Amino acid sequence: MGERIGIRGKWAQRDLWAAMEWEGQGTTDGDVLPDGTDPSGVVATYGPEAVPFPIWYRQSQYSRNQRQGDILWACGLANKLVSRRFADRVFELGVTGCRTYEVELYDRRMRPIEGYVGFVEDPSGEGELAMEARDWPTTSMVCSRRVLDGLLEVGIDQFEIDYSLEPLF
Template identity: 45%
Template sequence: MVTAWYKIKPLSTQRDFWIHTNWEGRPDLGSPRLDDGREVFDVVADGKLEEIPFPVWFERSTDSRGKRRGDILWGGPPTLVSQRFADAVADLGVTGCSTFDVDLFSVNEGRVEGYVGFAENTEGTSEISSYAWRERAHSYAWIGSDAYFRG
């Protein structure tokens, strides 16, 4: 039984490794739409990279100089989490969330391993749900039930 909810969010100081979603021809502002009308960022945040007709990758954001990597990387949605975090969520039996493979790069380090995309529940019906679940939207922050934290 859920008795409390807690806010979960990534580390976000200048010391931390922030991410930036990128693709060839990406505009500086806004999210272009696919031919079917969906915004690219929404499709990526849903973890449906295979539905996008061009490669999408993630790179360390130039807005931060940080190298410290937590289990959740700042810069989403879409959000990247460590494989360790994803495995822990799966081991706890949390449903309604999914992971997807990503390509993550850092100018200084090249390819960064150990992270996956994480599509959180946007309906408020999971032990981990989007902080913006009332709008059925992805968020940079999530809510986690006390049952999840007790797990």
């Protein structure tokens, strides 16, 4: 990829944070899949069709939702929710290896928040917009200078940028 630049959701309390939820969450067996796997990591890597139940996202109780970014902070989980304009621009730039999925996103009162999609970045860790480490989703993605410049030149800039990203492995 060349230069690796980290990008992630803004996580000041005034930003919109999105927490993944599902029916049965918080019950004795509801926080893991039958094999003991954390569903949020599965969704972050493979998308929502990889878990046997519907998921949705809701504004975190710790977020004030005053600023809606182009990448949302997922409360420390690896799931990515991005603005539709972010996703559209990534594909306009010809980036491969990524995909989107439709999401239901709500505020704390369960009122819909529009304009976001789920995003699964290239799991190889090598594409122009990829997981920070191969097959290991984290809160950040890495992108090439070309992709970052392509986002910024059209005003898609509501996310954190880390120019000094060190490889995880």
